[in-house]
Amino acid sequence: MVGLYYRISPPIAETLKRHPESRIANVTRSIVQTCADLSNEQDETDSRVESVALGILLTQLYIVGILTAAFGHAGIRLKELLA
Numbered sequence: 001m002v003g004l005y006y007r008i009s010p011p012i013a014e015t016l017k018r019h020p021e022s023r024i025a026n027v028t029r030s031i032v033q034t035c036a037d038l039s040n041e042q043d044e045t046d047s048r049v050e051s052v053a054l055g056i057l058l059t060q061l062y063i064v065g066i067l068t069a070a071f072g073h074a075g076i077r078l079k080e081l082l083a
Contacts, residue, residue, distance in 0.1 A: 001063075001066075005066065008066070008070060011073065015076050015077060016073070016076075024072025024076065028068060031061060031064065038061070039054075039058060041054060042054040
């Protein structure tokens with residue numbers, strides 16, 4: 001997943017940078033913030049069970065974030081190309 005992220009994130013980030021107030025940029029920022037909050041919570045827990053559960057949740061949210069940003073990027077780029 002990390003390799004995929006490094007391959008696809010630069011063009012996505014550039015598109016979102018050009019459209020910072022777009023709905024997809026706002027949703028992506030929200031997902032990133034939620035991931036950061038959950039990661040901090042995972043770091044702070046002493047419970048192995050809670051840590052594993054948070055890790056699973058983070059992985060799922062990470063995938064949702066990548067898909068959301070990628071499809072949003074594609075939609076924005078299509079609108080740009082058609083304009």
